Amino acid sequence: MRMETVIAVAATVIALGSLWVSHSQSRATRMHNRQSVRPILQIRRVHENGRVGLQVVNAGLGPGIVTDTVVRLDGEVVGKWDREVKDRIFAASDRPVTYSLRAGAVVLNGQQTFLVRFDSDDPDRLERFWELVSRRLVIDVHYESVYGGEGFTVSSLPAG
Structure with a gap:
């Protein structure tokens, strides 16, 4: 060669x-x-100091963009996490503070927000509400990063 x-x-x-x-x-x-920039959303069940609820936390490095929510009560789908569903789930006498996550809502990194929070000095009312949010109510949040298309999901249903 x-x-x-x-x-x-x-x-x-x-x-x-x-x-x-x-x-x-x-x-x-x-x-x-x-x-x-991956978001890592978690839903924590909180029962402390006269307060009961479900708290969404972004433990990731980037913002989580909500694409959908699904709410189940006693295993049956009742809709999205919006005012209409909340009116059907919660009695007027035990109306909690709520925060809606609509499609397009952004959960910033480090943000902590209660999806539903009930404050009371009455232990019986707190226990009834705790039973609802810890055993009967399940909220699934579908989300993605700023890149989109990942299809992440977090649920208030306890693991296991």
């Missing part, structure tokens, strides 16, 4: 190797950027 041919083949192999390394590096950078 001629020297020019060997040099041309070696240059082509080096160029292809560089192209592969560059592609792998840009792919890793894109994955890292997505992970660096």
Whole structure:
């Protein structure tokens, strides 16, 4: 083989190797950027100091954009987490403070918000409400990051 041919083949192999390394590096950078703004929503059940409720917390690094909510009462779907469903679930005498998460709502990183909170000095009323939010009421929140399309979900249903 001629020297020019060997040099041309070696240059082509080096160029292809560089192209592969560059592609792998840009792919890793894109994955890292997505992970660096990933929201991690959690729903905590709270029962303390005369307060009972469900609290949504964004423990991730980026904002969580709500795409949908599903509410179940005693295992049956009753709708989305909105005023109409809340009016059907909660009695007028035990009306809690609520926060709606509509499609497009943003939960900022580090944000903590009660989806439903009931305050009372009456232990019996607190226990009745605790029974409702800890065993009968389930709220699922579907969300994604700013990149979109991930389809993350968090539920107030206890794991296990």
